[in-house]
Amino acid sequence: MPSFKDIQDAHERIRPFIHRTSVLSNASLNKLSGAELFFKCENFQKAGSFKIRGATNTVLQLTQEELDRGIVTASSGNHGAALSMAVSNRGGKTTVVMPNNTPKMKVDNVERNGGKIVWCEPAQESREKVLKELLAETGAVLVHPYNDDRIIAGQGTAAKELLEDHLDLDMIVSPVSGGGLLSGTLCSAKEMNPDIKVYGAEPAEADDAYRSLQLGEIQANETTNTICDGLRAQIGTIPFPIIKEKVDGIITVSEEEIIDAMGMIWERMKIIVEPSSSVTLAAVLKDKEVFTGKKVGLILSGGNVDLDHLPW
Amino acid sequence: MPSFKDIQDAHERIRPFIHRTSVLSNASLNKLSGAELFFKCENFQKAGSFKIRGATNTVLQLTQEELDRGIVTASSGNHGAALSMAVSNRGGKTTVVMPNNTPKMKVDNVERNGGKIVWCEPAQESREKVLKELLAETGAVLVHPYNDDRIIAGQGTAAKELLEDHLDLDMIVSPVSGGGLLSGTLCSAKEMNPDIKVYGAEPAEADDAYRSLQLGEIQANETTNTICDGLRAQIGTIPFPIIKEKVDGIITVSEEEIIDAMGMIWERMKIIVEPSSSVTLAAVLKDKEVFTGKKVGLILSGGNVDLDHLPW
Numbered sequence: 064m065p066s067f068k069d070i071q072d073a074h075e076r077i078r079p080f081i082h083r084t085s086v087l088s089n090a091s092l093n094k095l096s097g098a099e100l101f102f103k104c105e106n107f108q109k110a111g112s113f114k115i116r117g118a119t120n121t122v123l124q125l126t127q128e129e130l131d132r133g134i135v136t137a138s139s140g141n142h143g144a145a146l147s148m149a150v151s152n153r154g155g156k157t158t159v160v161m162p163n164n165t166p167k168m169k170v171d172n173v174e175r176n177g178g179k180i181v182w183c184e185p186a187q188e189s190r191e192k193v194l195k196e197l198l199a200e201t202g203a204v205l206v207h208p209y210n211d212d213r214i215i216a217g218q219g220t221a222a223k224e225l226l227e228d229h230l231d232l233d234m235i236v237s238p239v240s241g242g243g244l245l246s247g248t249l250c251s252a253k254e255m256n257p258d259i260k261v262y263g264a265e266p267a268e269a270d271d272a273y274r275s276l277q278l279g280e281i282q283a284n285e286t287t288n289t290i291c292d293g294l295r296a297q298i299g300t301i302p303f304p305i306i307k308e309k310v311d312g313i314i315t316v317s318e319e320e321i322i323d324a325m326g327m328i329w330e331r332m333k334i335i336v337e338p339s340s341s342v343t344l345a346a347v348l349k350d351k352e353v354f355t356g357k358k359v360g361l362i363l364s365g366g367n368v369d370l371d372h373l374p375w
Numbered sequence: 376m377p378s379f380k381d382i383q384d385a386h387e388r389i390r391p392f393i394h395r396t397s398v399l400s401n402a403s404l405n406k407l408s409g410a411e412l413f414f415k416c417e418n419f420q421k422a423g424s425f426k427i428r429g430a431t432n433t434v435l436q437l438t439q440e441e442l443d444r445g446i447v448t449a450s451s452g453n454h455g456a457a458l459s460m461a462v463s464n465r466g467g468k469t470t471v472v473m474p475n476n477t478p479k480m481k482v483d484n485v486e487r488n489g490g491k492i493v494w495c496e497p498a499q500e501s502r503e504k505v506l507k508e509l510l511a512e513t514g515a516v517l518v519h520p521y522n523d524d525r526i527i528a529g530q531g532t533a534a535k536e537l538l539e540d541h542l543d544l545d546m547i548v549s550p551v552s553g554g555g556l557l558s559g560t561l562c563s564a565k566e567m568n569p570d571i572k573v574y575g576a577e578p579a580e581a582d583d584a585y586r587s588l589q590l591g592e593i594q595a596n597e598t599t600n601t602i603c604d605g606l607r608a609q610i611g612t613i614p615f616p617i618i619k620e621k622v623d624g625i626i627t628v629s630e631e632e633i634i635d636a637m638g639m640i641w642e643r644m645k646i647i648v649e650p651s652s653s654v655t656l657a658a659v660l661k662d663k664e665v666f667t668g669k670k671v672g673l674i675l676s677g678g679n680v681d682l683d684h685l686p687w
Contacts, residue, residue, distance in 0.1 A: 085397070106645045168642075326682065330480075333418045333647040333678035366645035370638065375683060 064305050065216035067254040070223055070247070073120040073216040080119045080152060084108055084221075086228050086360075091331045096347050097355040101232065102328075103225040106336045106366025110176060112293075113221050113364050114145035114208075117243055120217030121206050122149040130155040133203035137161075137183070137194045139292050140169025141365050142208035147178030158203065160194045166292055166369040185287075187297060209243030210299035219247030225360050226255045233357040236343040238364050239263035239272045239313060240294040242302025248362065249309040262353075263306065263313040264346035266291050266321060272298045273313045276306065290318055290374055293339030293365060312353075314346040321345050322374045328363070338374065340364045376617050377528035379566040382535055382559070385432040385528040392431045392464060396420055396533075398540050398672075403643045408659050409667040413544065414640075415537045418648045418678025422488060424605075425533050425676050426457035426520075429555060432529030433518050434461040442467040445515035449473075449495070449506045451604050452481025453677050454520035459490030470515065472506045478604055478681040497599075499609060521555030522611035531559030537672050538567045545669040548655040550676050551575035551584045551625060552606040554614025560674065561621040574665075575618065575625040576658035578603050578633060584610045585625040588618065602630055602686055605651030605677060624665075626658040633657050634686045640675070650686065652676045 065073075087102045105113040122134070134150045135158045136143060143159035150157040157178040161170065162185040173180055183193040198205060207214065221244070222235060235252050239245040245263045252259050265272050266289035274282040281303055287295035298306075316324075325341035328334060343361040347354045377385075399414045417425040434446070446462045447470045448455060455471035462469040469490040473482065474497040485492055495505040510517060519526065533556070534547060547564050551557040557575045564571050577584050578601035586594040593615055599607035610618075628636075637653035640646065655673040659666045 111645065329647055329682060333423065335641055335645040335647060370641060370685070371687060373682070373685070 065212050065219065065250050067250065069212070069216040070219040070251050074220045074223060076123050077116055077119040077217060077220065080109070080149070081115055082108055083224055086225060087332060087334070089332050092327065092344070097351060098347060099358045100347065101225070101229050101358065101360045102332070103221060103360060103362045104334065105221055106334060106340060106363050110145045110148045111172060111365055111367040112141040112145065113218060113244060113362070114141045115148060116220050117214035117217030118142065118145040118149040118206065121211060121213040122146070122153060124213055125204065129204045133158065133201055134206055135160070135194065135197055135201070135203045136206050136208060137190045138208050139295060140165050140172065141293055141367060143178055144169065144172035144176050146206055147173050147176035151177040158197065160190060160197065162190065166372065168369040169367050172367055208296065209241030210301045212301065214243050215247045215250065215302060217247070218244045219251040221362055222248040222251040223255065225362070226252060229358070229360065230256065231358060232259060232360045234260045234262065234354065235360040235362070236262045236264050236346055237362045238294060238339055238342050239265050241296040242272065242298045242306055244362065244364060245310065246302035246305035249305055253309055260311040261309070262311055262346065264342040265313055265315050266294055266342060267315040267317050269295050270315045272306065273315050275303060276310065276313055279307070290321060291339040291342060293337060294342065314350055316342055316345040316349055320349055324348060326375055335366045335368060336363050337365050337368045340366070377524045377531065377562050379562065381524070381528040382531040382563050386532045386535060388435050389428055389431040389529060389532065392421070392461070393427055394420055395536055398537060399644060399646070401644050404639065404656070409663060410659060411670045412659065413537070413541050413670065413672045414644070415533060415672060415674045416646065417533055418646060418652060418675050422457045422460045423484060423677055423679040424453040424457065425530060425556060425674070426453045427460060428532050429526035429529030430454065430457040430461040430518065433523060433525040434458070434465055436525055437516065441516045445470065445513055446518055447472070447506065447509055447513070447515045448518050448520060449502045450520050451607060452477050452484065453605055453679060455490055456481065456484035456488050458518055459485050459488035463489040470509065472502060472509060474502065478684065480681040481679050484679055520608065521553030522613045524613065526555050527559045527562065527614060529559070530556045531563040533674055534560040534563040535567065538564060541670070541672065542568060543670060544571060544672045546572045546574065546666065547672040547674070548574045548576050548658055549674045550606060550651055550654050551577050553608040554584065554610045554618055556674065556676060557622065558614035558617035561617055565621055572623040573621065574623055574658065576654040577625055577627050578606055578654060579627040579629050581607050582627045584618065585627050587615060588622065588625055591619070602633060603651040603654060605649060606654065626662055628654055628657040628661055632661055636660060638687055647678045647680060648675050649677050649680045652678070
């Protein structure tokens with residue numbers, strides 16, 4: 064588990080390569096939710112999501128020998144693009160194993176940042192098989208999207224910035240998928256304010272984190288039939304114990320609730336967020352009694368959406 | 376013509392009722408344009424556009440007797456919504472004459488802010504006829520969308536804020552339609568920095584301002600067949616002489632250039648702007664030699680878009 068010192072070090076290390084993103088508020092959504100909402104806009108982040116934080120923190124700690132062997136990862140998109148950018152910044156090369164149903168926008172984003180794509184089938188087994196073969200063939204170095212303390216420490220810098228700007232938050236809501244962002248958020252937030260409550264938000268259609276927490280050990284996703292293309296991954300063995308120890312709850316939301324929340328963010332806030340970001344607002348609007356009257360930080364994790372294929 | 380003092384007074388008057396909107400920049404669009412771009416985000420403004428500035432400045436100067444008679448206007452949407460909000464803030468009632476092809480989003484926006492809608496045909500003559508009848512029937516007070524010094528002074532506060540934040544801009548580009556925003560921008564900007572250049576940007580499909588400037592007197596629109604539903608109005612007799620005296624040029628852009636620019640703003644900046652805002656970036660990308668190497672402010676006038684009917 065990364066210490067708060069690891070997160071502070073990560074922040075110093077990555078600062079020249081990331082944006083310190085805005086925190087926005089919106090009177091109309093405050094009124095609707097009955098809470099005071101503070102949106103941490105990682106959709107405005109470099110490469111379009113928070114993933115650049117963990118990727119940069121990891122890549123900057125690789126040796127030159129590791130970099131020269133080439134970097135590989137498996138990613139539904141945002142980690143792949145971020146890693147490609149972080150590796151390109153050091154002059155290296157990245158190969159990304161990507162499910163063949165990834166939105167075109169995320170494919171373009173990997174390629175624009177210098178990454179090369181190798182396709183796999185959407186199922187987790189295919190992803191792992193193709194990745195394993197690639198590692199064996201090339202001798203390249205794997206940078207996992209979330210099952211890595213360096214990644215978790217990097218992702219924790221988003222909540223660190225949010226609390227530096229608004230230390231009086233009562234609660235933070237973060238999306239959860241593989242668990243890198245939520246575990247990093249927990250490591251930052253609970254250190255900076257021991258009284259703060261931190262919740263994960265997850266699609267009901269990919270609710271492995273929710274069920275894993277209930278049963279106390281990692282459960283597989285039964286479906287990944289969600290519009291949130293960034294939240295289909297399986298929770299990781301390194302983030303899970305952190306989440307299990309520290310989280311105050313995981314809230315699951317339906318596809319309809321996610322799409323409604325996404326539409327509200329677009330229409331009221333005039334900002335573009337991807338469905339995976341919208342689970343946070345969907346959770347706040349669903350479990351109103353938890354959040355009413357509170358100051359709530361919501362991590363809008365990314366803004367990479369295929370504008371030709373919107374859900375409404 | 377409003378003096379700079381009028382604009383300063385307007386700013387003090389309206390400050391409690393408006394947002395001081397962010398100024399954003401974007402590395403990718405800087406690279407693409409060869410200029411350093413500063414986007415004044417009036418899409419984040421109350422009621423979704425800069426129009427609240429002029430409307431509030433005007434409504435706050437009405438007498439109680441005028442307010443009691445009721446307020447009317449004709450508007451393709453943003454002025455109608457803004458005026459409805461400004462009048463509601465004072466406890467009055469607004470009726471908005473609206474073309475029956477107005478995007479649903481803008482209709483909803485008027486109604487949400489307490490305005491009542493009376494429909495007309497899209498043509499300018501129908502709009503004027505319905506408005507005239509309404510004024511005669513009700514004895515209400517007209518607040519024109521742009522042909523009014525109080526409106527112009529209010530709209531000028533957007534450029535005032537932009538230059539307060541970035542006094543070293545070489546140029547500003549503003550959309551032009553009726554001319555309220557452009558003339559207000561000219562009155563602010565040329566006073567705050569006499570060396571600054573200010574350009575209007577206009578759809579080629581509604582190029583009355585461009586042709587009026589060339590011929591030295593007001594010309595009618597020959598078509599209003601543009602996606603920019605906020606830029607179909609006829610340039611006003613009060614803004615026009617200000618524009619004629621002070622503007623450094625008007626740049627016309629095609630529908631394709633507008634849609635491309637809008638897509639770039641959405642994709643790269645992750646913010647939602649309406650087509651009428653996008654003429655500014657389209658103009659900068661079209662006449663590159665004018666802007667290259669310069670610091671350029673672009674006024675993103677609004678963000679009210681029908682998300683069910685996007686142009687791509």
